[in-house]
Amino acid sequence: MARWRWIVSLVGLVLVLAALLVLVDGLLRFYGVLALVSPLLARLVVGGIVVAGLGALGYGLYRLRPFLRPRRRRPRPQAPRRPEEAAAASLQAVQHQVDQIQDQVTRQALRQKAQALQTSSDRALTLTVFGVGSAGKTAIINALLGQTVGEVGAAMGTTQTPQTYAWQLPRLPRSLQLIDTPGIAEVGVSGTEREQVARELAAAADLILFVVDDDLRQAEYAVLQGLMAMGKRLLLVLNKADRYPEADLAALLDRLRSRLVPPLSSDDVVAIAALPQPLPQVGGGWLQMRPNLRPLQARLVDVLREEGETLIADNLLLQTEQLGAAARQQIDTQRQAEAEAIIDRYQWLGAGAIAITPLPGLDFLATAAINAQMVVELSQVYGGEVSLEEGKALALSVAKTLTGLGVVKGTVDLLALGLQTNLATVVAGRALKGISGAYLTRIAGKSFVEYFRQNQSWGDDGMGAVVEQQFRLNQRDAVMKAFIQEAVDRVATWAPDQP
Ligand SMILES: Nc1nc2c(ncn2[C@@H]2O[C@H](COP(=O)(O)OP(=O)(O)OP(=O)(O)O)[C@@H](O)[C@H]2O)c(=O)[nH]1
Ligand SMILES: [Mg+2]
Known part of the structure; x- marks a missing residue:
């Protein structure tokens, strides 16, 4: 009960007691005077007043009931469930939905997806390197692994099929998988097909390294927005930082940071140079700069240490929800067809x-x-x-x-x-x-x-x-x-x- 209620109640009680004393005293005096005339009349009148008073008091208490009764406490909001629990519960619900799908092929496909999600709790954490062609995705992977595992080339479309590399960071218990993907926004039918593969890998990733080498082009921005809207965790990696004078680089980073929406923060945009190109020197000759991946490595370590387990659980939840939406869509189509048949039958009946x-x-x-x-x-x-x-x-x-x-x-x-x-x-x-x-x-x-x-x-x-x-x-x-x-x-x- 609020403190003011106690004070009001206390003051009220004192006033009522004082009034009662005055009343009893008055009644006794009245009784004494009336008893001189007739004791019976005195008893009847005073008795009537007492009964009426008690009745009034009872009625008053009855009306005050809602104020006197202790207020029912609001149910406490339940502590948010841990993402792992939420994902497990959601997966169970999805499996139940999948079982209701009548089309065998669809049911089987969704069932397999659900099973793959279920058995994946102790899997490696996937980092998918994603972005337009020639942004330097493969060069970044080579630099992170410290060895040349993938071909790097100036032409777009150097990486044609996705590649997966095992990776381990010191003092991080969970093993990692680096996934190199074909570039997005490439021309031609095969380019579009490769983009589709890359997008699916990004959608399935625990963490996306979204690589750009300049300000975001329209096509890149649309894809980035889609991933952010989906709730995907990502780092925006500006590669080829060696190509920009310092002031230009700072301005470019600011622009890129302004494109991110919460919960992503400006720390999630980093500038690196995975494979700097030699620079011509004034007096002749070339200067070869050393690769600089430190900002990306530092942010990665922070994110993986702080969010590593949550990344997996959040991703699992996200994928489960998407699977659930697909199952619901299937069930709805199936029900519509059944309902249509019933309506058809009854309308002519x-x-x-x-x-x-x-x-x-x-x-x-x-x-x-x-x-x-x-x-x-x-x-x-x-x-x-x-x-x-x-x-x-x-x-x-x-x-x-x-x-x-x-x-x-x-x-x-x-x-x-x-x-x-x-x-x-x-x-x-x-x-x-x-x-x-x-x-x-x-x-x-x-x-x-x-x-x-x-x-x-x-x-x-x-x-x-x-x-x-x-x-x-x-x-x-x-x-x-x-x-x-x-x-x-x-x-x-x-x-x-x-x-
Ligand atoms: N200046 C500069 N060039 C870079 C850097 N990193 C990569 N490059 C160059 O960018 C070009 C493309 O590099 P890749 O690693 O093949 O790019 P990718 O994103 O994997 O390209 P696709 O596989 O075709 O999608 C190559 O010519 C690299 O030498 C960098 O940090 N600075
Ligand atoms: Mg590549």
């Missing part, structure tokens, strides 16, 4: 019956069309358990919405117009009624799909907005044409229209 229902007017149409059993089956596709009773209630409320929004009238007008050109004289009132019923079932079914997709919610704008949107979407030319064609074929199977 009642249509013939509606066509021969003698009830006049439009209002009954929506109610007659939407089948509660369809709602139940759609809910099952989305893992829900809507009972037939609930299905009926839902069907009825959507039917009311359809009528209220004028969708029923709109449907009949629309179909009458569409059918005129397709069915000429055959379509009289009854057939139109049946076909309209089928169309309304379709809109209702599609609306229910949205409702179940959103975990049995009509969303912020409510049922009306969903139904209206489905009505609009189903009016699209191609959808409408396909529907009318099917309707024309079906009408032929119904009982012949009476004059």
